Amino acid sequence: xxxxxxxxxxxxxxxxxxxxxxxxxxxxxxxxxxxxxxxxxxxxxxxxxxxxxxxxxxxxxxxxxxxxxxxxxxxxxxxxxxxxxxxxxxxxxxxxxxxxxxxxxxxxxxxxxxxxxxxxxxxxxxxxxxxxxxxxxxxxxxxxxxxxxxxxxxxxxxxxxxxxxxxxxxxxxxxxxxxxxxxxxxxxxxxxxxxxxxxxxxxxxxxxxxxxxxxxx
Amino acid sequence: xxxxxxxxxxxxxxxxxxxxxxxxxxxxxxxxxxxxxxxxxxxxxxxxxxxxxxxxxxxxxxxxxxxxxxxxxxxxxxxxxxxxxxxxxxxxxxxxxxxxxxxxxxxxxxxxxxxxxxxxxxxxxxxxxxxxxxxxxxxxxxxxxxxxxxxxxxxxxxxxxxxxxxxxxxxxxxxxxxxxxxxxxxxxxxxxxxxxxxxxxxxxxxxxxxxxxxxxx
DNA sequence: CAAAAAATGAGTACTACTACCTATTTTTTG
DNA sequence: CAAAAAATAGGTAGTAGTACTCATTTTTTG
Numbered sequence: 494x495x496x497x498x499x500x501x502x503x504x505x506x507x508x509x510x511x512x513x514x515x516x517x518x519x520x521x522x523x524x525x526x527x528x529x530x531x532x533x534x535x536x537x538x539x540x541x542x543x544x545x546x547x548x549x550x551x552x553x554x555x556x557x558x559x560x561x562x563x564x565x566x567x568x569x570x571x572x573x574x575x576x577x578x579x580x581x582x583x584x585x586x587x588x589x590x591x592x593x594x595x596x597x598x599x600x601x602x603x604x605x606x607x608x609x610x611x612x613x614x615x616x617x618x619x620x621x622x623x624x625x626x627x628x629x630x631x632x633x634x635x636x637x638x639x640x641x642x643x644x645x646x647x648x649x650x651x652x653x654x655x656x657x658x659x660x661x662x663x664x665x666x667x668x669x670x671x672x673x674x675x676x677x678x679x680x681x682x683x684x685x686x687x688x689x690x691x692x693x694x695x696x697x698x699x700x701x702x703x704x705x706x707x708x709x710x
Numbered sequence: 711x712x713x714x715x716x717x718x719x720x721x722x723x724x725x726x727x728x729x730x731x732x733x734x735x736x737x738x739x740x741x742x743x744x745x746x747x748x749x750x751x752x753x754x755x756x757x758x759x760x761x762x763x764x765x766x767x768x769x770x771x772x773x774x775x776x777x778x779x780x781x782x783x784x785x786x787x788x789x790x791x792x793x794x795x796x797x798x799x800x801x802x803x804x805x806x807x808x809x810x811x812x813x814x815x816x817x818x819x820x821x822x823x824x825x826x827x828x829x830x831x832x833x834x835x836x837x838x839x840x841x842x843x844x845x846x847x848x849x850x851x852x853x854x855x856x857x858x859x860x861x862x863x864x865x866x867x868x869x870x871x872x873x874x875x876x877x878x879x880x881x882x883x884x885x886x887x888x889x890x891x892x893x894x895x896x897x898x899x900x901x902x903x904x905x906x907x908x909x910x911x912x913x914x915x916x917x918x919x920x921x922x923x924x925x926x927x
Numbered sequence: 928c929a930a931a932a933a934a935t936g937a938g939t940a941c942t943a944c945t946a947c948c949t950a951t952t953t954t955t956t957g
Numbered sequence: 958c959a960a961a962a963a964a965t966a967g968g969t970a971g972t973a974g975t976a977c978t979c980a981t982t983t984t985t986t987g
Contacts (some may be wrong), residue, residue, distance in 0.1 A: 584779065
């Protein structure tokens, strides 16, 4: 049976979400009215899904999401928010939340979100923003970087990630126990694949996309 | 007479702040219960100080701070928050807010904050965080970058900022109508002053501190 | 197993940034 | 005005990354 944690400081919303989850499919639902207890449970039991409110009394659901990411817990995160704040959403993304929905969305949307997130897919509520413009631009940018990175072979990826960490060719070769010439070749191939031209173009590219790349380990 | 805008969706807090401001010194105080009207006023009248709540009904005070920064308004910003969330603080800093205080601080502290911010100084409430450790580390890092940057002469600063924007030596020289050799010399001097050694060390430094440097124009 | 893809290594040339140096002109400052 | 600081420009050398070539070995995949 699926385990779901619901963390929200409003008892009414906790109750509502629980009903919706039960409606979605039979699940073991645990509700928490404050962040610390919720986090404690998530750490210990690693439920399949955690539904986190942004504005908890003692801490933010975003902080919990950050911890889940940092500690590599298997729990998938849905962030619930009252405010249509772009920055909340960006942070939720950064912290690896898969779901992001506004509290005034329809019940069906929450169920769709649960289903998507349970399958490991991203789900962003249709009522989550005032202006979906910027958000989609941001998402596109991240997606493009990811796509580009995924054009690379494993060795090439490793090398790019080492460049991210300020290693130069010589240091990379020592770190990977291979010839600097090999590293050179991989670098050249990466440049070709990503259409990077000119001096330090690869270094610049990795540093510009550092945020995205660092999360692709 | 000083102009102060207070934006908070809780009428009680608006009232309390107004009283405190009046207690501090005679001022023309304008209160707003929602973000949009507050922002409209700030844009039009550019008051000396704006006290912004993080959790407004329609938008976040942080968004308003961001707009104030983007549009280079002269208004100095104090961010008020209910939650002791580190990320809020970091965003407030990024958006150029000078004051940052928690709502459960003492009245005197708010007055101290008003005074400091009015003088253009930064003021961070003593009760604003659970763990002042990380915050001060972050602040130190930013301050160190600023200090380093301020070791540079104007030309050197200009060149560093252009490196930030992905210009290479040749492009910088064309942009500034000077010889590439001159640019080379400035770069070398910067490397010396900042104790940067090795290939691309200056490029790496500027990209690592891009966030801070970009705000130093 | 055979073909394809990836990883490994090297040769050569070019370019950009650093690391020294000197020197002149312009601007700031006491 | 005189001294100091900054901006300008150049010489020469070394190093690291890009740009292309080729070849061999290992791993993946149909």
